[in-house]
Amino acid sequence: MNGLGPWPLVLVGAYLVVLLAVGVAARRARRTESMSDFYLAGRGLGPFVLFATLYATQYSGNSFLGYPGEAHRIGFAWVMSVGFMTAIIVAYLLVAPRLQQAASRLSFVTPGDWIDHRFRYRPLTVAANAVFVLALANYLLAQLMAMGHVVAGLTGNAVPYWVGVVGLTAVVLVYETLGGMRAVAWTDAVQGGLMVFGLAGILATVTPTPAHLESITTWIAAHDPEKAAVPSWEFCATWGSTLLLIGMSGAVYPQAIQRIYAARSVTALRRSVSLMVVMPLLTMTPIFLIGILSLRELAGLEGLAADQVMPMMLARWASQSAWLAAAALAVMLAAVAAIMSTADSVLLTLSSILAKDIAARTVLQGATEHTLTRAGKAASWMIVAVLVALALAPRVTLWGLTELKMELLVQVSPLFVLGLRGGRLTGPAALTGLVAGLGVAFALPLTGVSRPWGLHDGTVGWLINMGVCLAASARPSR
Amino acid sequence: MWVVYLVLFAASVPWYVPQGPPQLWLGLPHWVVLSLVAMGGVAAFTLFVVRRYWPDIDDGDEHAPPGDRGR
Numbered sequence: 001m002n003g004l005g006p007w008p009l010v011l012v013g014a015y016l017v018v019l020l021a022v023g024v025a026a027r028r029a030r031r032t033e034s035m036s037d038f039y040l041a042g043r044g045l046g047p048f049v050l051f052a053t054l055y056a057t058q059y060s061g062n063s064f065l066g067y068p069g070e071a072h073r074i075g076f077a078w079v080m081s082v083g084f085m086t087a088i089i090v091a092y093l094l095v096a097p098r099l100q101q102a103a104s105r106l107s108f109v110t111p112g113d114w115i116d117h118r119f120r121y122r123p124l125t126v127a128a129n130a131v132f133v134l135a136l137a138n139y140l141l142a143q144l145m146a147m148g149h150v151v152a153g154l155t156g157n158a159v160p161y162w163v164g165v166v167g168l169t170a171v172v173l174v175y176e177t178l179g180g181m182r183a184v185a186w187t188d189a190v191q192g193g194l195m196v197f198g199l200a201g202i203l204a205t206v207t208p209t210p211a212h213l214e215s216i217t218t219w220i221a222a223h224d225p226e227k228a229a230v231p232s233w234e235f236c237a238t239w240g241s242t243l244l245l246i247g248m249s250g251a252v253y254p255q256a257i258q259r260i261y262a263a264r265s266v267t268a269l270r271r272s273v274s275l276m277v278v279m280p281l282l283t284m285t286p287i288f289l290i291g292i293l294s295l296r297e298l299a300g301l302e303g304l305a306a307d308q309v310m311p312m313m314l315a316r317w318a319s320q321s322a323w324l325a326a327a328a329l330a331v332m333l334a335a336v337a338a339i340m341s342t343a344d345s346v347l348l349t350l351s352s353i354l355a356k357d358i359a360a361r362t363v364l365q366g367a368t369e370h371t372l373t374r375a376g377k378a379a380s381w382m383i384v385a386v387l388v389a390l391a392l393a394p395r396v397t398l399w400g401l402t403e404l405k406m407e408l409l410v411q412v413s414p415l416f417v418l419g420l421r422g423g424r425l426t427g428p429a430a431l432t433g434l435v436a437g438l439g440v441a442f443a444l445p446l447t448g449v450s451r452p453w454g455l456h457d458g459t460v461g462w463l464i465n466m467g468v469c470l471a472a473s474a475r476p477s478r
Numbered sequence: 479m480w481v482v483y484l485v486l487f488a489a490s491v492p493w494y495v496p497q498g499p500p501q502l503w504l505g506l507p508h509w510v511v512l513s514l515v516a517m518g519g520v521a522a523f524t525l526f527v528v529r530r531y532w533p534d535i536d537d538g539d540e541h542a543p544p545g546d547r548g549r
Contacts, residue, residue, distance in 0.1 A: 079510045082517045083490045090483060090524055097532050213505025221499065228500055230509050236493040243487055270532050277524045281517060 007329055008154045012336055015194075016171050019340070022186045026179025033370040035109050038180035039352040040262040043104065045185055051272035052192035053185040053345070054259055058088065058250070058276070059195060059283055060139075060342035062402050064335035065146045067284070068313075069306040071291020072298070075220065075227020078288055080239045085280035087247025091413075092273060095251050096260050098420045100269050103261040110349075111257045112357040118419045121427020127434055128412050129357045132254045136350045137387060138405045143343035144169055144391035150335050153311025165391050168336070169384060172344045177377050181262060184344045191337035195283075198334020201327035202286040205317055206293060219296050227295065237454030245459050249409035252416050254353065255345040310335060351380035407458025411437040414469045429472030437465030479531070482523055490516035 031037055045053065071078035099114065108114055111132060115125045144165050151164025175183050208216070221228040231239065250256070263269040287310075294301075294309045297316060301309065314328040355376025360367065364375055411434055418425050441461030444450050450457055492509035500507030 076507050076510050079513050080491075082514065083487070083520075086517050086520050086524075087487070090520065093524070093527065093532075208505070210505035214502055215505075217500075217502060217505060217507060225499075228507055230492055230495045230497050230500060230507075232497070233493060236491050239491045240487075240493075243491070266532075270528060274525060274528050277521050277528070281514075281521060285514070 007325075008332055009159070011329060011333055012151075015333060015336065016168075018190060019171060019175050019187050022190065023175025023178040023183045026175075026183035026186055029182055030179070033373065035352070035356060035369045035373055036107065037182075038373045039109055039348065039356075039376075040258060041181040041185055043262055044264050045259070045262045045268065046264050047268040047271035047275075049185050049189055050259060050263055050268055051275045053188035053341075054256070054272055054276055055279055056188035056192040056195060056338065056341035057253075057255055057259070057345040058085070058342075059279075059338050060143060060146070062142060062146070063283065063287060064338045065149055065307055065310050066142070066402060067287050068291035068294065068309045071288050072294050072301060072306045072309045073303075075224065075295065076217075076292065077227075077231045077235060077239065078291060080242055081288055082280050082284040083239075084243050084246035084250075085284050086277075087243045088250030089273065089277050089280070091247040091251035091417075092256070092276075095257075095416045095420060096269060096273065097266070099257065099416065100260050100263055100266060102420075104263075108261050109258075110352050110356050111252070111254045112353065114257075115415055115419075119415070119425075119427035119430060121431065124415070124427045124431040124434070125357070127431060128415060129353055131408055131412050131434075131438070132353055133350065135405045135408045136254060136346050136353075137383060138408070140343060140346045140350065140384070141387045141390055142402060142405075143339050143346065144387055146339045147336075147343070148391060149307055150311055150332070150339060153308045154314065154332050156315065162392050165388055168340060169343070169388055172340055172347065173381060173384060176344050176348055177381075180373075181258070181348060184341075184348050185262070187344065188341045191341040194330075194337040195334040198331040198337075199283060199286055201330035201334075202290065205324060205327040205331075206286060206289050208289070208293070216293060216296055220292075223299070224295065234454040238451070238456070241455040241459040245403075245406045245410050245456050245462070248413040248417070248462065249406040252409060252413045255349040257416075258349055258352070347380050347384065350383060351376035354379040354383075403456065403458075407441050407456060407461070408438070410458050410462045411441065411465055413462070414466055418466075418469050418473060423473040425469055425473045430469055433465040433468035433472070436468055437461035440464050479527060483520065486516050486520045486523065490520070 031042055036043060067078070067081050070081075102108070102114065102117070106113075106117060108117070112125050112129050115128050116122075119125070147168040148161035148165040151159050151168070152161040175187060179186070217228060260269060263272075290313055291309060294313050298309060298312055311332070314332055318325040318328040355372045359375050359379070360372050364372060367375070414425075414433055415430055419430070437458075438461060441458045444452070444457040444460060452460060490513045492513060495509045495512070500509060502508070503511045
């Protein structure tokens with residue numbers, strides 16, 4: 001199997017057994033049947049587990065599969081991935097400190113709880129939750145596709161794409177249904193450890209000498225000069241727009257917000273964020289370099305096929321020596337871990353929004369927390385069934401799905417960034433901004449002026465959204 | 479603080495590098511190295527900010543809707 005023998009299947013199988021065992025242990029560790037125990041692990045996450053779950057959740061299937069593929073498609077300019085992953089942590093500073101304090105005092109469970117508390121305007125909460133559900137479903141779809149790609153790529157299609165999608169999804173559903181956030185955070189600790197170990201493998205494998213890099217850069221400049229040239233002004237505008245879009249939307253990922261709520265204390269959250277700050281450089285640089293190395297090794301890959309760059313490169317290295325085979329296996333497991341750890345977090349958050357923000361206010365009014373939690377689990381199984389069906393016939397690249405999700409999510413960021421500042425922003429004004437931002441983001445592609453000056457449509461919408469919110473905040477109070 | 483971030487992020491995007499074939503630094507195009515150095519600066523500055531400015535105290539309920547304040 002691509003020079004790796006049966007080892008990928010053996011290791012992935014053992015890894016899945018460990019995850020299921022962690023799910024069972026988390027189920028036994030539950031203290032109550034409350035939503036905060038199931039969805040936030042009883043608000044007891046310490047700095048190490050919090051860091052591991054933030055890390056494993058932020059770095060996903062996109063990071064390990066989509067991002068090398070995008071580096072292959074656009075070349076050296078993909079170094080921007082280091083920047084936008086750092087931008088998320090910086091934007092997090094706008095939100096996390098105040099939100100953590102409010103959450104611990106007021107027992108928030110979902111992102112909608114904060115919006116409800118701050119604005120007390122039901123239409124705004126409904127609109128924000130609709131954005132969260134759409135963005136999360138999109139994000140989950142990307143993870144399911146990545147599961148199929150990584151399994152098919154690493155086994156040379158001996159295990160087909162659909163088996164990867166269905167099999168890994170089933171395992172995530174089982175351990176998450178058993179143990180909720182506790183299972184997700186504990187498995188994230190396992191998965192985060194594997195990712196660090198795998199990245200050490202990548203670093204040991206691909207850290208090329210300056211002479212090696214020079215020969216590759218020279219080859220790229222000769223055969224595909226656009227991928228090594230200084231980016232144009234328009235591309236730089238897209239680069240800046242990407243930093244803004246991903247920084248602002250990444251900071252308000254619903255699953256990231258729930259990790260703020262789940263922190264045991266301010267100190268735990270602060271320590272885990274301090275560790276997260278250095279991870280973009282340590283994580284994205286080697287992944288970026290793999291995409292660059294693949295330009296010469298796998299010349300000619302384009303479009304959707306480029307999402308297979310990582311498994312194809314691993315398979316090539318594995319055939320060269322025992323050491324490279326071991327490093328490739330470590331990276332392969334890390335890729336599986338990254339995908340599953342993001343999928344489980346997204347699914348759990350989706351379940352909590354469906355149960356607490358939607359079912360509890362409509363069809364299950366007055367239900368106990370135990371009933372709501374069960375309803376959330378059932379709803380998440382149904383959504384996964386639909387998404388698996390979509391993932392079996394992929395039509396968009398992994399990066400394409402990421403951009404779509406970010407352009408949606410970024411429109412919610414003013415509710416947190418400005419709302420937490422304590423200004424005069426009201427619910428109706430925030431809703432006007434949100435609707436205007438979404439309207440512009442989706443109308444621009446239809447009018448034929450998509451991406452004006454290289455800016456994402458979502459960024460243009462966000463600027464208008466922020467403008468509306470800031471103008472409303474600046475109004476003198478009556 | 480946000481001005482420092484603005485400068486560092488602006489430095490990470492190579493809009494100021496003249497167009498043309500890249501020079502090679504450490505085997506990479508020079509503008510790639512400049513971007514990575516700027517990101518290193520952002521990471522170092524953020525570590526400083528988190529340690530220095532992240533409040534460790536409860537700052538009261540200042541998040542209530544405007545109409546509720548002062549009640």
